[in-house]
Amino acid sequence: MAPSHDHNPGLLSRPRRLRRSPELRDLVAETALSAGDLIQGVFVQPGKGVKQEISSMPGVFRYSTDTLVEHARELEQAGVKGVMVFGIPETKDELGTGAHVHDGIVQRALEALKKAGSKLVLVADTCFCEYTSTGHCGVISKDKLSVVDNDKTLTELEKVAVSQANAGADVIAPSGMMDGTVATLRIALDGAGHSHIPILMYSVKYSSAYYGPFREAAEGAPKFGDRRSYQMDPRNGREALVEAKLDLEEGADILMVKPALAYLDIIRRVRELSDRPVAAYNVSGEYSMVKAAAQKGWIDEKAVVIENLTAMRRAGADFIVTYHAPDAARWLAGK
Numbered sequence: 577m578a579p580s581h582d583h584n585p586g587l588l589s590r591p592r593r594l595r596r597s598p599e600l601r602d603l604v605a606e607t608a609l610s611a612g613d614l615i616q617g618v619f620v621q622p623g624k625g626v627k628q629e630i631s632s633m634p635g636v637f638r639y640s641t642d643t644l645v646e647h648a649r650e651l652e653q654a655g656v657k658g659v660m661v662f663g664i665p666e667t668k669d670e671l672g673t674g675a676h677v678h679d680g681i682v683q684r685a686l687e688a689l690k691k692a693g694s695k696l697v698l699v700a701d702t703c704f705c706e707y708t709s710t711g712h713c714g715v716i717s718k719d720k721l722s723v724v725d726n727d728k729t730l731t732e733l734e735k736v737a738v739s740q741a742n743a744g745a746d747v748i749a750p751s752g753m754m755d756g757t758v759a760t761l762r763i764a765l766d767g768a769g770h771s772h773i774p775i776l777m778y779s780v781k782y783s784s785a786y787y788g789p790f791r792e793a794a795e796g797a798p799k800f801g802d803r804r805s806y807q808m809d810p811r812n813g814r815e816a817l818v819e820a821k822l823d824l825e826e827g828a829d830i831l832m833v834k835p836a837l838a839y840l841d842i843i844r845r846v847r848e849l850s851d852r853p854v855a856a857y858n859v860s861g862e863y864s865m866v867k868a869a870a871q872k873g874w875i876d877e878k879a880v881v882i883e884n885l886t887a888m889r890r891a892g893a894d895f896i897v898t899y900h901a902p903d904a905a906r907w908l909a910g911k
Contacts, residue, residue: 607890609882611655611905615699615855615897620644620685621664632789633860634867636899638664641688648694654905658697660749660897661685665707671715672707676735683743690744699776699897700745702736702761703752704729723805726754733757734764741770749832751778753806753819758826774829776855780816780842783807786835786861816842817849824850833893835859837884840891847892856893858885863899878907 594604619630619638626640627647639647648659663681665674674680686698715732717725729752737748748765750757758777765773784807808815820831831850833843834857847854866884870877881900888896898904 607886609886609889609904609908611901611908612657613889613893613895614656614885614901614904615658615660615697615895616651616656616901617660617662617897617899618644618647619662619664620681622666622681630789630792632792633864633899634871635903636863641685644685645688645692645694648689648692648696651902651905652694652696654902655909656696656901656905657895658699658746659689660699660701662701663706668707670708671732672704673732675702675704675707676732676739678739678742680739683739686740686743686745697746698744699747699749700740700743702733702740702748702750704732704736705752724752724754726756726806729754730756730760734760737761738764738768738770741765741768741773745773747774747776747830749776749778751781751832751834753778753781753808755822756826758823758828762827775827776830776832777823777828778834778857779820779823779828779831780833780839780846781807782810782835782839784810784835784838784859784861786838786859789860789864810838813842813845817845820846820849824852828852830855832857832897835862836888836893836896837862840887843888843891843893853894854892856888856891856896858888858896858898858900860899866900878903882907 594600620641621638623640624642626638627643628638630636630638651659661682663685665681667674682700686700689696689698715725715728717723733750733754737750740748748761750761758775761775765771808819823831830853831846832855833839833846836843836856836858843854843856866875866877866880869875881904885896885898885900885904
């Protein structure tokens with residue numbers, strides 16, 4: 577029988593023996609976090625020489641294509657793996673046509689990054705909320721059964737995915753939670769000669785209160801109603817697996833869970849569902865809460881950011897979309 581702590585107060589447990597020094601802790605650490613696990617979310621708008629800080633997201637900026645290229649070089653040098661590109665168009669309409677025109681803002685940004693020789697993985701946000709005059713993620717339904725007409729939205733979404741792939745996107749990331757998205761876009765991309773382009777599907781996207789700062793940054797808040805008829809109810813966990821299974825059956829290459837921090841249990845359950853890569857989206861509200869508390873001096877920003885991102889990796893995320901990427905990369909490099 578092993579001796580108890582009562583009989584030998586000085587006895588250390590096996591786990592504690594391995595915590596004695598930073599070197600030992602690093603040697604046996606179960607989860608690794610590196611700059612290469614991070615994708616930075618970036619916002620691009622028309623103009624030249626634009627670098628405008630977003631008031632609700634300190635340290636995050638709206639860029640024009642030229643300054644975005646400069647920012648991308650900095651990210652690449654820091655070791656960040658890629659960027660997810662969100663566009664703020666000059667005009668909006670009911671169909672969100674600015675999302676798929678060949679000279680749209682995301683298309684121009686992708687082309688500029690490719691022309692500059694960027695080695696970052698270029699992930700295109702494939703959605704409509706920034707482009708529709710309604711602020712919804714698709715074509716408004718006429719039958720009143722749902723805010724968005726699923727099938728009409730898919731027809732428009734095909735155009736967006738192909739246009740972004742033509743412009744140089746390495747990954748297409750549809751975020752609108754429309755049923756049948758993966759199958760529809762796979763057919764469209766293959767038919768346009770882009771069978772090599774993977775689809776990162778927002779398989780589990782909750783109707784979350786954590787999106788507030790993003791809606792200011794991307795100017796994409798709904799003008800009426802909400803998105804609860806097509807995004808997931810935060811109270812549901814099993815439903816997430818239903819959504820993920822449907823996307824797997826349709827051929828999704830990567831599954832996304834959004835938000836991340838409040839849904840670590842969901843990341844773990846999706847991870848256990850499949851051997852496909854799993855992404856986590858560390859969203860704007862999660863970012864801004866940390867920034868605000870750090871500015872007040874209430875928390876150690878570096879420690880909290882690294883702990884949060886590590887938790888997402890520990891839960892099962894293969895990589896993380898986050899606005900902390902430049903800072904986290906610097907901290908991980910000991911700078």
